[in-house]
Amino acid sequence: MRTLLTIGEAAKASGLSAKMIRHYEQSGLLAKSPRTDAGYRLYNNQQLQQLGFIARARKLGFSLNEILSLLQLWRDPARESRAVKRLAEQHLADINQKISQLQQMQQVLQQLSDCCSDDHNSQCAILAGLAAGNTS
Amino acid sequence: MRTLLTIGEAAKASGLSAKMIRHYEQSGLLAKSPRTDAGYRLYNNQQLQQLGFIARARKLGFSLNEILSLLQLWRDPARESRAVKRLAEQHLADINQKISQLQQMQQVLQQLSDCCSDDHNSQCAILAGLAAGNTS
DNA sequence: CTAAAGCTTGCCATTAGGGTAAAGTCAATA
DNA sequence: TATTGACTTTACCCTAATGGCAAGCTTTAG
Numbered sequence: 001m002r003t004l005l006t007i008g009e010a011a012k013a014s015g016l017s018a019k020m021i022r023h024y025e026q027s028g029l030l031a032k033s034p035r036t037d038a039g040y041r042l043y044n045n046q047q048l049q050q051l052g053f054i055a056r057a058r059k060l061g062f063s064l065n066e067i068l069s070l071l072q073l074w075r076d077p078a079r080e081s082r083a084v085k086r087l088a089e090q091h092l093a094d095i096n097q098k099i100s101q102l103q104q105m106q107q108v109l110q111q112l113s114d115c116c117s118d119d120h121n122s123q124c125a126i127l128a129g130l131a132a133g134n135t136s
Numbered sequence: 137m138r139t140l141l142t143i144g145e146a147a148k149a150s151g152l153s154a155k156m157i158r159h160y161e162q163s164g165l166l167a168k169s170p171r172t173d174a175g176y177r178l179y180n181n182q183q184l185q186q187l188g189f190i191a192r193a194r195k196l197g198f199s200l201n202e203i204l205s206l207l208q209l210w211r212d213p214a215r216e217s218r219a220v221k222r223l224a225e226q227h228l229a230d231i232n233q234k235i236s237q238l239q240q241m242q243q244v245l246q247q248l249s250d251c252c253s254d255d256h257n258s259q260c261a262i263l264a265g266l267a268a269g270n271t272s
Numbered sequence: 273c274t275a276a277a278g279c280t281t282g283c284c285a286t287t288a289g290g291g292t293a294a295a296g297t298c299a300a301t302a
Numbered sequence: 303t304a305t306t307g308a309c310t311t312t313a314c315c316c317t318a319a320t321g322g323c324a325a326g327c328t329t330t331a332g
């Protein structure tokens with residue numbers, strides 16, 4: 001296989017979009033790519049690895065800012081795994097909080113929906129709940 | 137109690153911010169408020185009820201677009217509760233999907249974090265997982 | 273050689289707000 | 303009454319992570 005890919009090929013290989021790869025470069029997550037004489041970006045194996053890293057971190061919900069920190073730690077041979085773990089646990093806490101909030105919404109909404117008659121009637125428990133304010 | 141409130145008072149009463157009340161007006165969720173001679177917006181009881189409706193719908197995670205539909209149904213005497221229920225169930229499905237995605241992230245991340253040694257060592261299971269690609 | 277596909281940059285849109293600034297208004301107090 | 307502080311108005315810019323479009327250049331396949 002070739003060792004240098006264009007941005008479209010790198011996108012396909014990493015599962016990211018070309019647009020986002022450019023965006024990550026401009027945001028400072030990635031070093032600026034070498035270019036062909038015509039200005040086309042080229043990606044080597046090392047950069048492909050970084051794209052994969054970013055793609056996987058995005059799938060886990062890390063923000064670009066968090067990924068920047070993770071990449072810096074990844075590149076730093078003197079990193080302490082403690083620092084990485086702290087980042088991950090903060091993110092885990094965020095995720096758990098979001099889950100809780102969504103579950104609360106889900107509960108209230110499910111209750112309202114269960115009381116809604118699903119027919120031609122104009123009476124509606126959902127609208128009544130939103131109007132009356134016993135949704136909290 | 138007075139029947140006409142300024143935007144700040146209406147904000148306090150509804151739990152929304154004055155900024156957002158103006159935003160909802162501009163977005164077409166709310167009819168344009170009557171104004172004093174000086175141009176101050178004034179809110180009566182009916183509009184306060186609508187602000188409460190919006191605030192509660194936002195707490196349940198409905199988007200402004202969805203709330204627009206809910207308000208239209210609320211105002212329509214010929215509405216069918218079926219229509220409201222369909223909206224609510226679509227939103228419930230969205231919520232449940234988000235919860236699932238977050239739970240998947242949580243699971244993978246928790247596993248990685250559990251394998252991370254939380255010390256001065258430079259070896260780190262989290263970074264290894266992000267680099268290697270067994271996070272899916 | 274030509275046409276299609278791919279790349280470049282730059283700009284605009286999205287969601288649901290937050291912030292700031294300049295200028296006008298209202299109410300209470302000195 | 304004059305001033306001061308709190309409130310309101312509009313208008314503009316900012317956020318996060320993408321998507322889309324357009325104009326123009328390059329590369330590749332036929």
